Ligand code: HEM
């Protein structure tokens with residue numbers, strides 16, 4: 001039901017306004033691209049791509065963004081969507097959904113930092129439900145086994161290749177120390193450090209994360225080689241012991257996923273094609289149309305109060 005021409009008549013400046021907003025934001029806050037990409041992933045996996053992640057909690061409802069796993073989503077990702085929405089409401093009030101803004105802003109930001117372009121079909125409606133309790137179990141965690149991660153993505157319709165390609169998103173952005181602390185401080189009885197980690201990398205991580213339990217904001221680049229560039233370096237890092245999260249390293253350690261890691265590491269074009277295909281598919285997960293959704297006036301609140 002989605003089409004690339006959805007706003008051509010009702011809001012012809014849609015693409016220009018989104019592109020201008022994300023460009024300004026990314027230049028002043030270079031962490032926006034990664035933050036928005038993760039925000040989009042977390043939106044689509046929980047309840048479909050319906051901007052349910054953007055809703056703020058109130059006394060009746062603990063919303064998705066206040067689920068534990070979403071608390072680390074950075075403010076810049078939310079902010080860039082709010083800015084685009086504000087500009088669009090001035091230009092064509094009540095027309096463009098927050099879900100469409102998030103999908104296009106993500107694509108434009110990925111392209112801006114060096115990643116592939118892919119078409120984003122439009123016409124998503126914003127969802128009516130956002131509950132923190134719906135998030136748990138749908139999103140992957142670094143502590144999950146590769147089998148758990150594979151079946152979690154399979155439940156949303158993604159193949160192993162698509163899962164490996166999507167996780168290439170970790171070519172940009174940060175992780176907080178607590179997400180990998182067990183790999184450097186308390187790996188096993190016989191070894192403090194995960195032996196699959198490059199020893200010098202592990203030393204650097206240990207230093208960066210000293211006292212991470214009290215200094216909870218400390219975070220580390222997901223891809224230490226090219227942290228701000230969307231490229232295939234993430235896959236090249238994995239065989240060298242430079243994968244940050246246990247789940248990153250896991251992609252190289254599992255016979256089902258390793259062949260894709262090697263293919264993407266060897267050829268960036270192959271990775272970009274797979275990533276673009278999988279992102280376009282991600283952008284259509286659980287999309288709501290017609291009366292199943294609405295175009296919100298503000299991205300952080302439903303149009304009428306719901307309990
Ligand atoms: C194998 C499954 C995955 C796991 C276990 C995982 C887990 C994580 C964790 C724990 C972080 C660190 C968050 C923080 O500390 O702030 C992170 C960051 C990130 N993830 Fe994933 N992720 C997975 C797949 C994906 C996918 C499929 C995407 C997007 C398509 C994605 C995009 C990102 C981005 C862009 C960041 C950096 C966020 C930032 O800099 O603010 N991840 N991920």
Ligand SMILES: [Ca+2]
Pocket residue numbers: 042043044045046047048049050051052053
């Ligand atoms: Ca959602």
Ligand SMILES: [Ca+2]
Pocket residue numbers: 171172223225226227228229230231232233234
């Ligand atoms: Ca990179």
